[in-house]
Amino acid sequence: MTDARFTVLASDRSPSPSSDLGFGIDIGGSGVKGAIVDLRTGQFVGERHRIATPQPATPAAVADTVAEIVEHFGWTGPVGLTVPGVVRQQIMRSAANIDESWKGTDLYALFSDRLGGRRVTVLNDADAAGIAEYRFGSGVGDAEGTVILLTFGTGIGSALLYNGTLVPNTELGHLEIDGKEAEHRASAKVREDHGWSLEKWSKKVSKVLRHYEAIFSPTLFIAGGGISRKADQWIPLLTNQTPVVAAELRNTAGIVGAAIAVDEGLSF
Structure with missing residues (x-):
């Protein structure tokens, strides 16, 4: 099935990347959630996918979960991510409801390396929600x-x-x-x-x-x-x-804001 914006592959539930689409992942204390986002409307393309946050929620374990979600959709483009903590210069400066080992983690290196070197943007979860609500809510x-x-x-x-x-x-x-x-x-x-x-x-x-x-x-x-x-x-x-x-937008805001952030090359 095709339209002017994307192609849905028979083996995947997701469209391939286009200029109208973005991908966001919201990392929380209980779940890691991801979805493809229509950047023109702020709506999900298809259903979100959720995996329980690994315990202990170490950076390496969560990065593996993130990769699993990206692979679930067959997504090949940039990925925006939220984390429950302060992010400055892509370094995690605090950790809320997540393992203490996150403090000091180079978030860009962690996720970009685990996702094969692709471009990522990581930001605070509330900041992502604010971007999404301001834009679409x-x-x-x-x-x-x-x-x-x-x-x-x-x-x-x-x-x-x-x-x-x-x-x-x-x-x-x-x-x-x-x-x-x-x-x-x-x-x-x-x-x-x-x-x-x-x-x-x-x-x-x-x-x-x-x-x-x-x-x-x-x-x-x-x-x-x-x-x-x-x-x-x-x-x-x-x-x-x-x-x-x-x-x-409620529980979709983090994913939408993360997708906007990486699409627009925002830096945190």
Whole structure:
């Protein structure tokens, strides 16, 4: 079966690379997920493929899993990847929910070598989600000024974009508010651990957002993470001034953002 953009091979589930397609892989603490992405729409071409994160999640073991996902699709082009940590000059500077041996790892060398020398780009998972949401999701139409995406989960991940340009590795969840880190006040995990109602939790989130407002004067907050599925129940309860909208791409955002990053040759 063919169309103007790609050819689907009988032995593969995937199209061969074209200028309209990219490939992204999202590395998490529990799963490594990959998909081919239509770069014009931000939609997956076919289904994503997921493999459980190996334990222990060492760089070598995860690189093997990444290669398995790439081979699953028969993908031969560049690959974008996300990791749960700070990435600076393609070196892993921190490790969250992944093996400590990642710290100091040369990510480009690790993945490029394992994938036969092909071009790769590696970036923080929240940064990738921010790029994708800004391009194809809730950030569309709000391109001017500062937009902050926050992922509420085990912690609070963040992506800060100014007029569409990413300021990487912001880690806003670690900002202290009255002596306590923001993510220790208002992450989804904290809510679950304390058994708070959405109403009580929204007060904690409002305090965090007001702190961010005082520092960054954003034009928009985008709320992501699993709890964004209940956004209609808690976003209206927020008392901060800046508009807050729910993320639209949700669990596809990391893969989409990674594919955009490597396609556009972004450097981190």
